[in-house]
Amino acid sequence: MIDSNNFQSEVLSQLTACLVAVDRDREVSQLIQKLPSIADNPEFRYYKAISLVKQDRVGDALNELREIMKTKPEFEKAKELASHLYLHQITLSIKEKDYDKLSFLLNEAFQLLPEDEEITKEISKYKDIFPIVSIKAGNREKAAKYWKEKMIKNPHVPWTIYNLALLYYWWALGAEQDYGKQEKHIRKKYIMKNGKLVDQMTSGDLEEDPKLWRKAIAYWVMIINSNNFWKEWKDFREKSTGIKINDRDINNLRGSLLNERFKQHFKNQIESYKINNQEENYRKYLDLMADFLLEEKVALYYKDALEIAVSMGINLDDIRKRHQFICNIQKLEGEPCFATKRKNCEQKDTCSWAEYCMGGPSCWNKSISFSMPCGPLMLREMGICYEFGKLTEILSKLKPENQRLRKLKLYLGDFGKLLVLVEDLKMPEYAIEKWKRLSKSKKDTPDGKYTYIICLVKRAEVKERRKAYLDALDDLKKAKEYVNLLEHVKDKAFRRISLNLKHEVKKQVIDLCTNKGANVELNEAIRILTKGLEIVEDQSIKNILSNLYCGRGQKRLGRKLFQQAREDFTKALSLVPGNQTAKEGMATAYNNEGVKETDLDRSISLFRKALKYDPESRQIKENLAGAYNSKAVEIVNSINEYNYHYKIDDCKRAVNLLKKAIRLLNPSLEESTILVIESAEDAIEELIKDLDDSLYKSVIINLAAVAKICRQIQTPWRY
Known part of the structure; x- marks a missing residue:
């Protein structure tokens, strides 16, 4: 039995085909008006698209074809026609150098048409020029998205990362210049409206430049640390120029690129905004400088982690998929369950890898790469923060004596940036300000306490240089209190760190007291060394403080302040019982008061006490x-x-x-x-x-x- 609806559709489709064939396009439109129900019929839409093309209404034709491919993706004739239309439009845009339109067409064609099919092979040839065209059209977002997707699919190809590094650097620099001029960044964007490509003017986001700079930092630091990239770059340059390039020149170039493009640039911006009292911008570039230095530092420590992992049987260069990484890590942990249990795992409620084990093949087969050293910004960009953090944590537990692994774990955590502000930028006050704004739960962690100790120690150094010695000792005293709290941490590596910190705090207190504090005004020196002695029990401080008390006692003797002089000499002897100067001072104080005394009984008592401290004194x-x-x-x-x-x-x-x-x-x-x-x-x-x-x-x-x-x-x- 014949389906009347299908029969009607078939007849109408054939009728439309005939009308299109004899150029009776107006009657096609009239047919739609008479029978609106046929408007959504794929066959009718296909012939309608042909009619629109013949009327030079390519945009409307593509609209019709787009709808067909949404509802009936297997309609091969529609895909073939769309492919030819896009190819025609793309070729035309290239001839006219209309990069805005070309970018739009390529982007839409790649999204709409299937990959690796014969009918789209010609368009696929333009895929590699798409990001360049997008950049020329002022649409860097599309280029960035394309290259990033390509990088995620194959993270071992350094040239994609190099392209992103260049893109984000010049993008960030341009956004920064626009921001500096206080001008709105305007670009032209193509959209499809009523079947036609039309211009739309959009304003750039002037607050985006810190985000762009961070991406530029991430990609550049990774590229600079990629030995494979520089080997390929060297080969390419030598072949294209015919000039031999030595490795020393390559290393010099790698070192200068980061310094010139980022470090020096950020430094200039910081100084400029500081001079002009632009606090918000000053802090913005200060944070960017910290991000850059942290990225550099972590990349260096990253190399250590790679070497240690290799020494323990894990060659991260060979890992391409997430499941490979997890299996290797679990072997280190002593529980290689991932490859065998997965969804049936009895430990899924407690295992740190449960989320990945339960994630299924799409999660297990994610492409990942650890072969190129990078920092936290790039780890986030690649989506492997957790994996690398877990690797670092496990290696740190297995190698508790390795301080660089412990430092790497710290830099990857919540306090990495604060540590850079303190250690590299010498800005402990700013770091402490940021630390205090953190949640109590973060501050109370061992990492949080460690960071605060470092901040206090470094701020004490700053105060010491300013000769605010008592304030410096206040910081060191607080630092010691926090060090004592770290001694009870279970982590062996952290206990070792706490011992080192205790030694460092003690050394700094002793150095401040013995080399700086002892050389100021006498009363101030006594206050400084007394406070220092409250922090650390040290004989060298006692010796100097004892002599300082003797010095003040002698001065008080000269002013006939016998009681006060004896108090100083007594303190001197309590610190150093054998201090001969203090004993002689006590004897002199009692003797001189005895000489001055008119009451013979009291005078005798004073002389006898004097003789007790200096029994050989003839006088x-x-x-x-x-x-x-x-x-x-x-x-x-x-x-x-x-x-x-x-x-x-x-x-x-x-x-x-x-x-x-x-x-x-x-x-x-x-x-x-x-x-x-x-x-x-x-x-x-x-x-x-x-x-x-x-x-x-x-x-x-x-x-x-x-x-x-x-x-x-x-x-x-x-x-």
Whole structure:
């Protein structure tokens, strides 16, 4: 039985074909008006497209063909006609050098027509010129998209990366210049409207230049570090020019490209905006410089990771697909389950690779490449941040003694940019400002604490150069507190780092105190070294601080501030118990105060304390002996005929004081001689006749006299 609808459609299609064949195009339009239902019929649309082409309405014809291929992609005649029409339009645009239109046509043809089919072979020849045409047409986005898709499909081809490096560099530079002029970036864009290609004017985004610069950095750093690219580049240049290029020139070129295109450029921008007080732009380029330096640094550490991976049996150059990478990594972890279990894995809830294992073939077979060293910007661009981060983490655990692996892990994390701001740009204040704005959960991680310690240590160095030594020590004290927190981390590599940090903080405190702090004004120096000693227990600081206290004590002695001087000497001795200068200072302080003192009892006490610190001092001995002598005389002078009967003890005390005085002045004097002095007053003339020491004479004479008085008091009838 014949389907009436299909029969009607077939008849109408044949009718349309006949009308088109005899150039009766108007009747085709009338047919649509009479029978609107046939407008969506693929066969009718195909013949209608032919009619439109004959009327030179190619755009409308392509609209019809586009709709056919959406609803009936197997309609070969429509694809063939579209291919011929696009090819005609493309050829015409090339002759007219209309790159805007050419870019649009190529882009649409590649999206609409199938690849690798005989009917589209001619158009496919233009595929490699598409990005260049797009750039000439002012549509860099299309070129970037095309090259990036090509790179993702085959990341081992360095020339695609080189093209993207050039594209983004000049794009970023142009956007920057437009921004500097404060002019809107206008470009012409072609769109299809009512079946016709029309111009549309669009404004560029002037805030895009940092994003463009970051992409330029990512691609250029990778290209500079790609040995394969430079080998191919060298071969190409030698063949095209006939000139031999030596490797040294290549290395010089590789080194200068990044420095000139990025480092020096960003430096100039930073200085310019700083001078002109344009804070927002100044910080923008500061961040770009940090991104660049981080990318460079990580690329260097990346090479270490590649070498270590090879030494452990993983040749990353041979890895082309994600599943190859995961299988190799799991072997390192000791759990090579990916290749065998996948969707049936019992560990899928805890395994770090579960997302990829469950992802299916499209996820497993993703093309990846680790052969060209790069930084975090490029890792994100290639979509392999997680994979490379995991590799670094595992290698770091397996090689805890390798500090560069540990540093690489840090640079790849949340704090890499802050570390570059501190270590390379010497801007710890700015880095600390950024660190404080991070979430508490990030700051409390071992990496977060480590970064803060580095920031504090480096800021302390800056403050030290400005001679703000106390402020510098405040930072070092806080740094030490955070170092102590790191000592309890389970990670062996981090514990090793914490020990190194503790040593570094200690060394910096000691250096500041001993080389800088000790050479400022005395009181300031004491404050600095005292604070330093609160942070680290170090004998060299104690020695210097002890001497500083001695110096201040001597100055206070000169101003007769005996109590304050003794406080300084006491502190000096508490730091260095054997400090001879401090002992002599204490002795001098007590002695000089004793000399000044009018109260003989207090004077004696002071002289005795002085002698304790300097027992060999002849001057102190004489002063104490003189005080004993004077006190004995004072006691005896207080005795008279009215009180003598109860003054015997005072008299004996006076005798003892005089004996002590004699022993101080002449320690070698025999006890028998002293007894003679006490008992035979007449015999002393012989003892003192040749003495030059008036005090010694006086003491001997007074001892004999006081001893006689004692005897008289004990026998009152002789008094």
